Amino acid sequence: MSTAKAASKKRKRDASPEARFSLSVSEPGKTGPLVVSYPVIQPPDSTAFKCYSRKRSKTSKKDDEDEDLLVVGETNSVEFISNEDECKKVANAGCRYLFAVRNTRTGTISILPAAKTPHIFSHTVKALKSIPPSEAPSKLQYLEAKTALGESFGTKKQKANIRAQERNKIDVNAMEGVMKYVMDSIDKGAGGLLTEEASKEASDKNRLIPPFDTTATEPGDIYPLHDIIPEAEWKALSVSAFDAAQGDRERIAMLPFRKSTWVNDHLKALAGASGKTKKKNLKILLYISAMLAFRQATFTKSLDKEKLYERLEAVPNVVVDGLLSRFAEIPRGSSSYTSTSATKTSLLTHIFALCLKLDEFASNTATIAHDLSMAVTEVNQLFKSLGCKISKLGERERARRGLSDASADDKRAVLTAPVEFPKPRLRKKKN
Structure with missing residues (x-):
């Protein structure tokens, strides 16, 4: 008997019609089924809901019809x-x-x-x-509440x-009663502060470089020659002995x-020149x-004037006196000259300014650094303080200078007009 029932049920499933899909046609004015979600409270199954349609604009599409609906329902308390x-x-x-309804009698699945x-x-409690x-x-x-909690339950x-x-x-x-006096004192103190122009002028004067002209349009006019070599010292220099010398070795010995x-x-390159x-x-x-010899003498603790005269006998004494007055100091309570870090830096920048004039304002810093037994980066930094840029020369620039x-791969300190000094670096704030 049970076998007959199982067979009959199997025959009924086999006899059921095959599923067919069809697209249903929505009737105008009818909303149809909706999908809702209750994030917090689940209402009873007997709760009735109504749909209200918002006023649609002319530009709205038919696809937005469900989004314009407002679904509302209520119970006795919510x-x-x-x-x-x-x-x-x-x-x-x-x-x-996507909604679909299956008709079990015909096997048709209608898709909305x-x-x-x-x-x-969302819900509201009445x-x-x-x-x-x-x-x-x-x-x-x-x-205040945070402080009260901290005082009551906080750690030590x-x-x-x-x-x-x-x-x-x-x-x-x-x-409130003293703000006026505070503001008056601030205004009074600010009256002595430098303006932007005055601050820039003071900063330029404190640079450890030769006097310069920021308005110069040619590199040769940025650092005037007689602001580096005073005219009295320039006139006292004599180079007639170099013309009478018989060779490069004899000239170098002078x-x-x-x-x-x-x-x-x-000096060798000038052997064939004239005029x-x-x-x-x-x-x-x-x-x-003479400046390089003077720099070598500053490595000692004190500078003896008479010994400097002997050491720099190739130049007049007025040159030695000028170098001492500009690139050395007499400490308080002492009678002998000494060199400081500021005077040493100033001496180097004056030397480099003269080197630029002979190099047509493009000096090979590697060669100069080797002569001074200094790092190339340190020499480059001093050239930058003169307003130079460290770069390689192009083919045309090399040809003009006979290089x-x-x-081509040698980096040089190039000075251009008008001069632009490097801006001070701003330190990053530490968190």
């Missing part, structure tokens, strides 16, 4: 209404459902033509509607921080400082050599 903002968030997230967006409900909402606490009230460290903040707190009401590759190479330019460049080279292609 009201439910669809939340417009939450519904829009769900719709923008792409959450949609449009997907539905869920309606997210007994609480008459109670006005409490205002949000102010910042002062929040801090938190309580110590609370007491420290209270000690540092400023009583604004107590300041220099106060003979171990500079840069000076010796330039006023040669005499001028010879004087500059002689003065640079070979082998020097």
Whole structure:
């Protein structure tokens, strides 16, 4: 008997019609089924809901018809209404459902033509509607409540921080009577401050470089020659002995400082020249050599004037006196000259300014650094303080200065007009 029943049931399933899909036609004026979500409270199954349609604009589409609906329902104690903002968030997230109804008799599955967006409900308790909402606490009230909690339940460290903040707190009401005097004192103190132009002028004067002209349109006019070599010293220099010398070795032997590759190479290059330019460049080279010899003498603790005269016998005594007056100091309570870090830096920048004039304002810093036994980066930094930029020369610039292609990779300190000094670096604030 049980076998016969099983067979009959099997025959009935086999006899059921096959499923067929069809697209149903929505009737105008009818809403159809909706998808809703209850985030917090689930209403009873007997709760009745109604749909209300908002007034549609002319530009709205038919697809937005469900989004214009407002679904409302209520029980004896709670009201439910669809939340417009939450519904829009769900719709923008792409959450949609497609409805389908299956007719078990015919096997037809009818699919609704449009997907539905869920309606997210919010609820209101009827007994609480008459109670006005409490205002949000102010910042002062929040801090007072936080302090009270910290004093009651905080750790020792938190309580110590609370007491420290209270000690540092400023009583604004107590300041009302003295604010006028405070502002007057600030205005009085600000009266002695420098303007932007005066501050820039004072900063320029304190630079450890030769006097300069910021309005010069040619590199040769930025650092005037006689602001580096005073006219009295310039006139006292004599280079006639170099013309009478028989060779490069004899000419190099006449220099106060003979171990500079840069000076010796330039002296050899002037051997075949003639005229006023040669005499001028010879004087500059002689003065640079004297400055290098003077720098070597500053490595000692004190400078003996008589020994300097002997050491720099290739130049007149007036040059030695000038170097001592500009690049050395006499400490208080002493009678001998000494050199400081500021005077040493100033001496180097004066030397470099003269080097630029002989190098057509593009000096090879690596050669100069080797002569001075200094790091190339340190020498580059001093050239930058003169307003130079460290870069490689192009093919046209090398050809104009008579340089070979082998020097294409050499970086040089290039001075251009108008001069631009490096801006001070701003330090990053530490967190």
